[in-house]
Amino acid sequence: VKKCALTGRWVNDLGSNMTIEPVNANGDFAGSYHTAVTATTNEIKVSPLQGSMQKGPNQKGQPTFGFTVNWSFSDTTSVFTGQCFVDDDGKEILKTMWLLRSYVDKIEDDWKATWVGYNVFERLDMHME
Numbered sequence: 180v181k182k183c184a185l186t187g188r189w190v191n192d193l194g195s196n197m198t199i200e201p202v203n204a205n206g207d208f209a210g211s212y213h214t215a216v217t218a219t220t221n222e223i224k225v226s227p228l229q230g231s232m233q234k235g236p237n238q239k240g241q242p243t244f245g246f247t248v249n250w251s252f253s254d255t256t257s258v259f260t261g262q263c264f265v266d267d268d269g270k271e272i273l274k275t276m277w278l279l280r281s282y283v284d285k286i287e288d289d290w291k292a293t294w295v296g297y298n299v300f301e302r303l304d305m306h307m308e
């Protein structure tokens with residue numbers, strides 16, 4: 180059965196692109212995220228991400244993972260968590276959910292500071308082993 184690998188280039192349903200660097204033995208990885216959309220009026224810039232992939236005892240090739248994007252053009256932070264699946268055609272797909280913490284000036288605005296959503300990623304090019 181084909182295993183799902185995170186390393187490589189991905190595009191999501193919004194048209195955002197990300198590149199994930201090779202995952203190390205602990206499951207840690209770095210990468211970069213180019214979002215297609217922004218909640219700000221700032222110019223979008225490619226931003227760094229840091230993540231962790233599960234290497235648990237029952238791992239059967241469709242690992243769960245999480246990563247944080249530290250937006251370089253915005254005061255917000257996003258975290259994604261998801262699972263890497265291989266579909267019936269052997270195509271890899273990342274099913275994720277995210278939380279975006281926006282910046283608010285005062286604690287009274289905390290209630291409206293966290294947004295939630297869903298993204299699906301497909302591989303942009305073939306993963307080289």
Ligand code: BTN
Pocket residue numbers: 191193195214215216217218219250253254255257277279296298
């Ligand atoms: C910001 O606007 O403050 C930073 C960019 C946020 C982009 C969000 S993160 C969740 C969602 N998925 C994407 O690919 N882009 C948006």
